[in-house]
Amino acid sequence: MLKRTHLALGVAVALYFLPHVNNKLIFLATVIISTMLPNLEQVLSRGKVEGALKQVFMHRGILHTYTLCIAASIFLAFFYPMFALPFFLGYSFHLTLDAFTTDGIRPFWPLKRRSTGKIRTGSKVDSTIFYILILFDLALFIKLFI
Numbered sequence: 001m002l003k004r005t006h007l008a009l010g011v012a013v014a015l016y017f018l019p020h021v022n023n024k025l026i027f028l029a030t031v032i033i034s035t036m037l038p039n040l041e042q043v044l045s046r047g048k049v050e051g052a053l054k055q056v057f058m059h060r061g062i063l064h065t066y067t068l069c070i071a072a073s074i075f076l077a078f079f080y081p082m083f084a085l086p087f088f089l090g091y092s093f094h095l096t097l098d099a100f101t102t103d104g105i106r107p108f109w110p111l112k113r114r115s116t117g118k119i120r121t122g123s124k125v126d127s128t129i130f131y132i133l134i135l136f137d138l139a140l141f142i143k144l145f146i
Contacts, residue, residue, distance in 0.1 A: 010035030
């Protein structure tokens with residue numbers, strides 16, 4: 001999926017859960033940032049990364065796994081508990097969207113099994129999902145603030 005689709009989903013997830021949290025600004029920011037974190041590998045893989053690090057940061061590598069999502073969420077739960085739930089929500093929803101693409105993800109790294117779907121990144125279906133999520137974002141925003 002395109003970054004804009006992930007961002008629209010992150011906003012929808014954050015707005016949906018917002019009434020149920022105490023630190024609304026921290027929750028909103030953490031969900032949105034963590035929604036974009038798995039795509040950090042695209043930025044990291046453009047540089048001069050060699051050897052083992054290149055394998056770690058290859059497209060749809062370890063950053064696109066529930067293994068890392070769960071491990072990071074557990075770490076946050078112990079040391080920074082207020083960030084654990086929003087991080088998990090943003091990151092896992094990103095992975096869920098990417099599991100429906102033709103590239104798919106390896107959900108439980110280091111296992112080789114891939115979870116793939118039929119949606120091509122940047123396709124009309126991707127755009128349709130984006131516009132539906134934007135409408136959902138608007139509806140949630142209106143419900144919460146107007």
